[in-house]
Amino acid sequence: MKTLKFAVLPGDGIGPEVMEVALDVLKSAGEEFSFTLDYENADIGGIAFDKHGTAFPDSTKQVCEASEAILFGSVGGPKWESLPPKEQPERAALLPIRKAFSLYANVRPGLLYPELTDASPLKKERIPNGIDIVCIRELTGGIYFGQPKSTSTLGNGEEQAIDTMVYKTSEIERISEVAINTAKARGNRVCSVDKANVLETSVLWRKVVTTYFAKHAPEIELSHMYVDNAAMQLARDPNQFDVLFTENMFGDILSDEMGVICGSLGMLASASLGAQKNSLGFPFGLYEPSGGTAPDIAGKGIANPCAQILSVAMMLRYSFGQLEAATAIETAVEKAVTSGNRTGDIAFGIDPISTKAMGEAVLSHL
Ligand code: IPM
Ligand code: MG
Numbered sequence: 001m002k003t004l005k006f007a008v009l010p011g012d013g014i015g016p017e018v019m020e021v022a023l024d025v026l027k028s029a030g031e032e033f034s035f036t037l038d039y040e041n042a043d044i045g046g047i048a049f050d051k052h053g054t055a056f057p058d059s060t061k062q063v064c065e066a067s068e069a070i071l072f073g074s075v076g077g078p079k080w081e082s083l084p085p086k087e088q089p090e091r092a093a094l095l096p097i098r099k100a101f102s103l104y105a106n107v108r109p110g111l112l113y114p115e116l117t118d119a120s121p122l123k124k125e126r127i128p129n130g131i132d133i134v135c136i137r138e139l140t141g142g143i144y145f146g147q148p149k150s151t152s153t154l155g156n157g158e159e160q161a162i163d164t165m166v167y168k169t170s171e172i173e174r175i176s177e178v179a180i181n182t183a184k185a186r187g188n189r190v191c192s193v194d195k196a197n198v199l200e201t202s203v204l205w206r207k208v209v210t211t212y213f214a215k216h217a218p219e220i221e222l223s224h225m226y227v228d229n230a231a232m233q234l235a236r237d238p239n240q241f242d243v244l245f246t247e248n249m250f251g252d253i254l255s256d257e258m259g260v261i262c263g264s265l266g267m268l269a270s271a272s273l274g275a276q277k278n279s280l281g282f283p284f285g286l287y288e289p290s291g292g293t294a295p296d297i298a299g300k301g302i303a304n305p306c307a308q309i310l311s312v313a314m315m316l317r318y319s320f321g322q323l324e325a326a327t328a329i330e331t332a333v334e335k336a337v338t339s340g341n342r343t344g345d346i347a348f349g350i351d352p353i354s355t356k357a358m359g360e361a362v363l364s365h366l
Helices: 015-033 046-052 058-065 089-100 114-119 169-184 200-216 227-236 248-261 306-320 323-338 355-364
Strands: 002-011 035-041 070-074 105-112 131-138 150-153 159-162 189-194 221-226 243-246 269-277 283-289
Touching (some): 002 015, 002 306, 015 035, 015 306, 015 355, 046 089, 058 089, 114 323, 131 248, 169 189, 169 200, 189 200, 221 227, 306 323
Parallel strands (some): 002 035, 002 070, 070 283, 131 243, 189 221
Antiparallel strands (some): 105 131, 105 269, 150 159
């Protein structure tokens, strides 16, 4: 019997309540697929700030270091919005944890089941078979982390702020490799998104991506698109994309757009992977829903747990090599939200759902 050792960081808002349901699903999968769980909880985000005075305490980092993977909930909320920007949970927890473990590759599937096309704001004719794309976003470079990054007061009393967008060849090459591997497991098509008509970093991005793909994966159909056009094309015909591949900030924006056209942020899982392998030889990774803390519905038991459950499935697949269990969980979620008398609206939380009931529905299909 294998034991899966991972860190559980529920965080703030709806994080803890959806995490509880996701862990129930994982336990049940363990019984079926013969693994046991050995996980340790640790504080992250606003709750960590309240308890330890910092959003990403050393003790939490140590729990993560002693694990094979991190299962993450979400961080932030109105309570901490008045803190200085640098101390706010999103910037003081999420960005440092990505950097600390060098999690440079963010994988966000954009999946809308055909039965639930009504949940998308796009017209049904545009997505008759639902949506099935994936966004590969560079996660530890670009304007999020580039130096200098500062705010200063000029001689005339005016304030000036600077962010720096910077990319190196090696950063672009290693994320290209992830895009290639993702495409090979899917439709063999990658669309690389940049702003090469304006930005130097994008000119380099396009050059390095083109060279890298030609050398290492000539069989993959590579195209390039400017980010403004990509935003438009995503709303016009999302399935023209297979793998959408881009730098940090463009990926942040496009992946949210992908979320909304897929009907609900409550369904979107993500994996953040790095170069580091865990002791099992699989990539060490952080797995989190893309939807945030949803403070307006936190504590009410009505948050959709599916994104957290699907993040568990991604963790099983990437960091533990438990492919069958991962697929079983994904299939169970699909059945739970598309079967019975659930409408697209209920499944996607547009009408309130019960977190527990949704968890039970998933368990019943596992
Ligand atoms: C995301 C989030 C984060 C980001 C924020 C909360 C720092 O929007 O994971 O997409 O911008 O990366
Ligand atoms: Mg975002």
